[in-house]
Amino acid sequence: MDLMGMMGKLKETQQKIEDTKKRLDTVLIDEQSNDGLLKVTVTANRTVKSITIEDSLLEDKDQLEDYLILVLNKAIEKASNVNQAELDAVAKMDMPMIPGMDQLFK
Template sequence: MFGDIMGMMGKLKETQQKIEETKKRLDFVLIDEQSSDGLLKVTLTANRTVKSIEIDDSLLDDKEQLEDYLVLVINKAIQKASDVNEAELGAVAKDGMPNIPGMDLFK
């Protein structure tokens, strides 16, 4: 029994290390999003860090429209990045969790 606990602790530590490695890797996974007309483009990492924003000159004449575009496109990009992030980290966590009866957290 004591060996089982030590084995589980080792597995948890290994999983924690894999999660940290995955987080670092997600800094290099880029998510691109753009407005439907292509006038605004945003690139984020899967860790939800903005890497670039490209704004067509035609949007510079209308501050309110530009603000609306920024909110919509950035929110869509953040959602996509969050989906990728959660899927990747969830897969690592699920794969690394020891089989503890009654603890079926990832069904």
């Protein structure tokens, strides 16, 4: 087993993961309520970029709060799926299969 080669490969993979995380900052995911009154945009790294609220929602605090929770959670779930798929692809593509290594990327 070539330990030095594996260590080099690991370092290379870690760099690719960092690069992928940076790129995911530029991947935008839009989500909105069913009626379109509330819209949010998040990055694939789950950072909220924008929230747009129609004026009619401002009259009902409870409804607005419900909308925010629902729409933000849907957007974050989509972002998490994209994030995980991208990082898994990088890790699997470059990593030699070593028992227990998959735990490093959790």
